[in-house]
Amino acid sequence: MSEQVTGAARDSSSAAERLRVCEIFHSIQGEADAVGWPTVFVRLTGCPLRCVWCDTEYSFQGGEWHDIDDLVAQVGAFDTRHVCVTGGEPLAQKRCLRLLERLCDAGHEVSLETSGALDVSEVDPRVRKVMDLKAPGSGESARNLWSNLAHLQAHDQIKIVIADRADYEWACDVLREHALQQRCMVLFSPVHLKLTPRQLAEWILADRLPVRLQTQMHKQLWGETPGH
Numbered sequence: 001m002s003e004q005v006t007g008a009a010r011d012s013s014s015a016a017e018r019l020r021v022c023e024i025f026h027s028i029q030g031e032a033d034a035v036g037w038p039t040v041f042v043r044l045t046g047c048p049l050r051c052v053w054c055d056t057e058y059s060f061q062g063g064e065w066h067d068i069d070d071l072v073a074q075v076g077a078f079d080t081r082h083v084c085v086t087g088g089e090p091l092a093q094k095r096c097l098r099l100l101e102r103l104c105d106a107g108h109e110v111s112l113e114t115s116g117a118l119d120v121s122e123v124d125p126r127v128r129k130v131m132d133l134k135a136p137g138s139g140e141s142a143r144n145l146w147s148n149l150a151h152l153q154a155h156d157q158i159k160i161v162i163a164d165r166a167d168y169e170w171a172c173d174v175l176r177e178h179a180l181q182q183r184c185m186v187l188f189s190p191v192h193l194k195l196t197p198r199q200l201a202e203w204i205l206a207d208r209l210p211v212r213l214q215t216q217m218h219k220q221l222w223g224e225t226p227g228h
Helices: 002-016 068-077 096-105 146-151 165-177 197-206 217-222
Strands: 018-028 038-044 064-067 082-086 109-114 128-132 157-162 185-190
Touching (some): 018 068, 018 217, 064 068, 096 109, 157 165
Parallel strands (some): 038 082, 109 128
Antiparallel strands (some): 018 064
16 A cells, blocks of 8 residues: 555656657747747747737647656757746746756746736746737736736846737827836837838837837747747
């Protein structure tokens, strides 16, 4: 009986250290303040949101289970400083918090790409959070968890993806109402193939906004190919 209990406890402990992973790959970071750096991406499976312009719908289901120890080892094998944990929505798997902690402990510069709909208060403070605020054009603006703003640090970033002028004006209102630029870097990004980067740049310049224009460098390099 004691052996069975011990075995069950071991299995339970092992399961508690596992995550469902869509893909792991080595590429160039195309977004946020680490843009241009060689980066290992760990894309976790699952997302509770359904943004109309989402470009990673393939990550919503499927994937394979990996022990966190194995994930840290796989990341380390690339001999790359920068690591990005993304999705889907990585925080939809609670054990993501443990992975982030372990990657930081291993000496990596870790970023987290998160939708802004789930609580970020327990994310390791060493992690650079790249947190979305969903504009109306996403179809998911009601899911913004505004209390997350209180948990952002100076090294974090707020990203607003903009599909049209209405989204832009919404973003400007939010920028002013919450003084976002005083919290951390603010990124405005055009929806790929819907709003041109030039148009968004001209709006930002005309309004003298204290934000950073962001385009998706990886799409310029590899298009819509998964694993980049």
